[in-house]
Amino acid sequence: MQAVDIEKIMEEIRREIKEKGYKEEDLHFKDIALDAEEPSGMRYSREDAERQLDYLSFHSDNPVFFPLSGNPVKTFVQRVIRRIFLFVIYPAFQFQNKHNATVTRFLKQSMNYMNENEALMEQLKKQQEQIDRLNEEVENLKKRQD
Amino acid sequence: MNKIGFVIPWFGWDIPGGAEAELRGLVTHLHDAGVGLEILTTCVKEFMSDWSHNFHRPGIVVEHGITIRRFRADSRNAADFAQVNAKLMAGRIPLTAEEEQIYVHEMINSRELCHYLSGHRQEYSLYVFIPYMFGTTYYGIMQCPEKSVLIPCLHDESYIYMKVFADLFPKLRGMIFHAYPEEALAEKVYDLSEVKHAVLGEGIDTEWQGDARRFRDKYHVEKPYMLYAGRKDSGKNVDQLIAYYREYLWRNGETLDLVLLGGGSIKLPKDIEGHVHDFGFVPIQDKYDAYAGADVFCNPSHNESFSLVVMESWIAQRPVLVSGSCAVTRDFVRRTGGGLYFDGYFEFEGAVNFLHGHPEAAERMGKSGRRYVLENFSWPVIVERYMSFFTDICGGIADASHHNTDRCNTAGAASGMQE
Numbered sequence: 393m394q395a396v397d398i399e400k401i402m403e404e405i406r407r408e409i410k411e412k413g414y415k416e417e418d419l420h421f422k423d424i425a426l427d428a429e430e431p432s433g434m435r436y437s438r439e440d441a442e443r444q445l446d447y448l449s450f451h452s453d454n455p456v457f458f459p460l461s462g463n464p465v466k467t468f469v470q471r472v473i474r475r476i477f478l479f480v481i482y483p484a485f486q487f488q489n490k491h492n493a494t495v496t497r498f499l500k501q502s503m504n505y506m507n508e509n510e511a512l513m514e515q516l517k518k519q520q521e522q523i524d525r526l527n528e529e530v531e532n533l534k535k536r537q538d
Numbered sequence: 539m540n541k542i543g544f545v546i547p548w549f550g551w552d553i554p555g556g557a558e559a560e561l562r563g564l565v566t567h568l569h570d571a572g573v574g575l576e577i578l579t580t581c582v583k584e585f586m587s588d589w590s591h592n593f594h595r596p597g598i599v600v601e602h603g604i605t606i607r608r609f610r611a612d613s614r615n616a617a618d619f620a621q622v623n624a625k626l627m628a629g630r631i632p633l634t635a636e637e638e639q640i641y642v643h644e645m646i647n648s649r650e651l652c653h654y655l656s657g658h659r660q661e662y663s664l665y666v667f668i669p670y671m672f673g674t675t676y677y678g679i680m681q682c683p684e685k686s687v688l689i690p691c692l693h694d695e696s697y698i699y700m701k702v703f704a705d706l707f708p709k710l711r712g713m714i715f716h717a718y719p720e721e722a723l724a725e726k727v728y729d730l731s732e733v734k735h736a737v738l739g740e741g742i743d744t745e746w747q748g749d750a751r752r753f754r755d756k757y758h759v760e761k762p763y764m765l766y767a768g769r770k771d772s773g774k775n776v777d778q779l780i781a782y783y784r785e786y787l788w789r790n791g792e793t794l795d796l797v798l799l800g801g802g803s804i805k806l807p808k809d810i811e812g813h814v815h816d817f818g819f820v821p822i823q824d825k826y827d828a829y830a831g832a833d834v835f836c837n838p839s840h841n842e843s844f845s846l847v848v849m850e851s852w853i854a855q856r857p858v859l860v861s862g863s864c865a866v867t868r869d870f871v872r873r874t875g876g877g878l879y880f881d882g883y884f885e886f887e888g889a890v891n892f893l894h895g896h897p898e899a900a901e902r903m904g905k906s907g908r909r910y911v912l913e914n915f916s917w918p919v920i921v922e923r924y925m926s927f928f929t930d931i932c933g934g935i936a937d938a939s940h941h942n943t944d945r946c947n948t949a950g951a952a953s954g955m956q957e
Contacts, residue, residue, distance in 0.1 A: 402879070
């Protein structure tokens with residue numbers, strides 16, 4: 393079997409485009425935005441939702457301070473300033489982390505609930521298909537009787 | 539020769555993930571071919587889990603005849619990791635050396651696993667790590683780089699440019715890639731002059747047949763059609779495919795339908811609704827039948843690391859049309875002669891018209907693609923290649939019958955881990 397020369401075909405296609413003088417401006421639908429699902433968009437996608445939830449779980453419990461690195465003098469000053477404000481920041485952080493944990497827990501529960509519902513819907517769909525099939529059979533039997 | 543230890547951050551027979559699925563297929567087929575091997579992993583359930591939560595019990599289990607040794611994951615500072623990881627995810631913001639250390643140190647790690655790798659190196663001919671970016675891989679390779687082979691699963695992303703990896707990977711014994719563009723990327727980023735590396739591909743199931751008539755009858759598609767199978771999201775560039783298809787209909791008449799398979803959703807313009815058949819998820823045999831019936835299979839995605847759907851279309855002997863911007867799929871098309879590629883609408887139109895107007899050439903392309911897949915990615919070929927690669931590296935392959943002696947010996951594993 394003779395192999396197809398892909399590059400030769402591509403060259404021919406390009407030559408034809410050039411010869412016919414096609415231009416991007418000739419296109420009719422190039423500016424029309426389509427509503428394809430954004431990977432991180434607002435439309436429900438189980439995969440994305442799970443990813444978001446994972447992110448939330450990951451970031452719900454945050455430390456009051458991140459580690460310091462770099463110039464030792466600078467980090468010393470930063471450390472001192474942090475210490476001074478710790479008594480103000482710490483309770484707020486604790487409150488925020490607790491809030492994050494509650495929200496994440498609630499969302500996980502919602503996700504579990506959605507998963508259960510999806511399974512039920514699937515089951516219902518199958519049952520409906522079965523009912524339709526049976527109805528069809530009943531109709532056929534009735535017709536045959538008539 | 540001793541057994542081979544496959545090291546992965548988490549392992550399970552039904553967990554999601556590309557590297558996870560690849561390892562499952564690979565170890566199963568290697569084991570069936572008589573290669574002595576074990577899975578060495580942590581007790582973490584999967585990628586989506588908390589990376590310090592030990593879901594599985596530590597110790598040894600044998601599943602499907604394969605020994606799996608699980609080790610406790612270390613506790614970690616997730617917040618420190620998240621801070622550095624956010625920088626990496628944002629793009630190529632350079633990290634300081636300290637930040638890179640935080641990244642590898644505060645991600646999934648297991649001291650017990652590292653201890654085991656180091657203490658039991660004499661029992662293994664090789665350790666094979668997959669994929670590249672996790673702590674189990676980084677610190678695992680450090681235990682004995684001279685026995686380490688890496689299946690990196692590389693993409694052009696910020697993580698591959700980290701200095702910690704660039705310093706470590708040149709010390710590897712071997713590296714295995716799925717496609718030539720992946721190998722080229724690795725050679726560009728790392729010094730692999732002393733590392734034996736090869737493109738071995740990925741194993742895929744080739745033992746199936748599609749029935750075009752069955753698909754047309756079941757789904758009531760009568761016209762010739764172009765097929766897309768995969769997630770319908772903008773990351774896969776499906777919106778461009780729809781826009782191009784719409785333009786194609788407008789300029790060429792209603793000669794070709796478009797069939798979409800897979801998850802996700804896309805709102806179609808009213809004027810083409812009658813020509814686009816979105817069937818969502820279908821049973822796997824129906825998908826195979828759809829491949830067989832298609833005039834052409836189109837994968838418009840710019841970012842593929844292998845493209846299983848392209849391979850499946852070739853198994854069904856149908857030509858493919860891929861994005862010219864995707865190095866991997868374009869490379870496959872050029873190597874196989876199994877289809878065409880497009881940059882911009884007019885090349886898309888030209889390619890579709892060529893395939894539509896030259897059924898003999900299209901058939902030759904499909905056959906050529908099938909031959910390439912069978913010669914390169916069927917499991918017997920992949921197993922042979924892996925065995926040959928491992929043999930080249932260490933001069934012999936372990937025999938499965940000599941191993942799996944520690945069946946279900948949890949206590950034994952625990953004592954091994956303490957060494």
